[in-house]
Amino acid sequence: MSLLRITHLPSGRLLSAILHHQRLLPSIIPLTVPKRAVIQGEYKRPGQPRKAKFPWKKINFNFSKGLEGIKKHFTLLKKEFTDRWVGPEGKPIVEHMLEQNRAVWEFRGPESLGEWTVSSDREIGGHSEAYLKLGRNNNTCFLYGTLSSTPPRDGETRYSGYCTMRSKQPLASFDRKKHHDWSSFNTLHLRVRGDGRPWMINISAETYFSHQKDDIYCYFLYTRGGPYWQDVKIPFSKFFLTHRGRIQDDQHPVWLDKVNTIGFTLGDKADGPFQLEIDFIGVCKDYAHTEEFAYEAYKRNPEV
Template sequence: MSLSRITRFPSARLLSSIHQQLLLPPVGPLTVPTRAVIQGEYRRPGKPKENKFPWQKINFNFNKGLEGIKKHFMLLKTEFSDRWVGPEGKPVLEHMLEQNRVMWEFRGPESLEEWTVSSDHEIGGQSEAHLRLGKNNTCFLYGNLSSTPPRDGETRYSGYCTMRSKQPLFSFDRKKHHDWSSFNTLHLRVRGDGRPWMINIATETYFSHQRDDIYSYFLYTRGGPYWQDVKIPFSKFFLTHRGRIQDDQHHLWLDKVNTVGFTLGDKADGPFQLEIDFIGVCKDYAHTEEFAYEVYKRNPEV
């Protein structure tokens, strides 16, 4: 600032004198801190920080490594043999004429290893979910639902329990997808306690921001000692993203199905149980509906 401007504006002359008396350095332009290139994993409030390097969490076990190599080579052998016989080891003609297929059947403890159970206990909630084999060789999911949110000062809603199938893998941990394009209905035999559940189907996505897209529909259990056969057409499943129904709906992609899950979140605190005999898919020729919801056509027909 020049001397002529300082004498012209008394306020500027006063600020200049104060600046010289305090011997402050000249104020430069404001600098905005740049974001770190490597960002750590999100940590919930109240969760202790792990002061470990990433390689310290790896279990360097020689026997476990040999078992993994043997497992992947057996899967690779199965892949080559299935290519000669047919899809999934079945002849091509049998695969084309197939009308019913049982995807998950609970007949032993090893069948439960294909599923994972989680609840809001992972984020500080009080809900609990457990999975075990039933008396009649069935999947028995039970626990206690609590909608009390954790005291972390951030979470406002809580109260859910989920059971989800694991992602099928080829040899060397390559993704494997369920191809249900020949079927149009989800068929399962369950016995519940009268609570409403959500059936979730996750498919392969093309973009990273779609990884939370899930197709959902309702499962209403009757309760009581009797089993119920439930058939839900795939045309009834609607698209959701992180629990929110999307305006732009589209068909369920049946050629690349990854996982199937069951979610309980009816805000009714207390014990729950769900028993599953089998989960399968079928071809219902009486069902001719293509899609049950409105689809936005970008190029509508005139």
């Protein structure tokens, strides 16, 4: 309705026409959806019902368990104070400055497997299976199972087939987050023995914003197969940033002083059994590697 026609209407019909015209305006405005929302809701896997339990219903109010927890946390708190007087992570300052290799995870007993969790698409109705146990002589970690890319029949999931092994978040006293500080090193060092399948190594670091909680740095691990061990050294500069499985355009190096977890994911769509044996996972300082970051980083405030 044009303005010329509105001017010839009576006062009552003129007011109703203006209000009707204003109601039509919101439908004409194009919808703009940001590529990455600042605030994201909790991710719910397809096929799983929403959690209807209140947070306090998950707490086990047990007096004896509470006493054990108090004793444990005060022991950790005491260790934190004593380690600060000695040096970083309880090591002398000279040893910390001259350290070039560090074995972060060594699998030398059943207690070492308690620092890891194993998951697969069976949690969302898939058919893959993954198990974790100690290798021969209790000196290695043996991850094995069966991969199946058949999606669950839930009407929502289209793709499936993954198995994951991931380290637990280290905790300080009173369940405060504790981070791995690898700022003195530049290379990830692994000693593995696989079956020829390609794996994905995932490193999760601490973030400052809530919408970055699903950011993970990834790189590839190619196993040869066969009876021989292989020493794998991957510079941290090669790890690229992903968010919920999607590679991001805005890339930046991993924060090595705030590393939370590390994991291994198999999803090569090759159905059948798999196995991966790990001797140790460590970090080292390679002075021959001078690359800061392998990928193009955009300038946040480009010069005019």
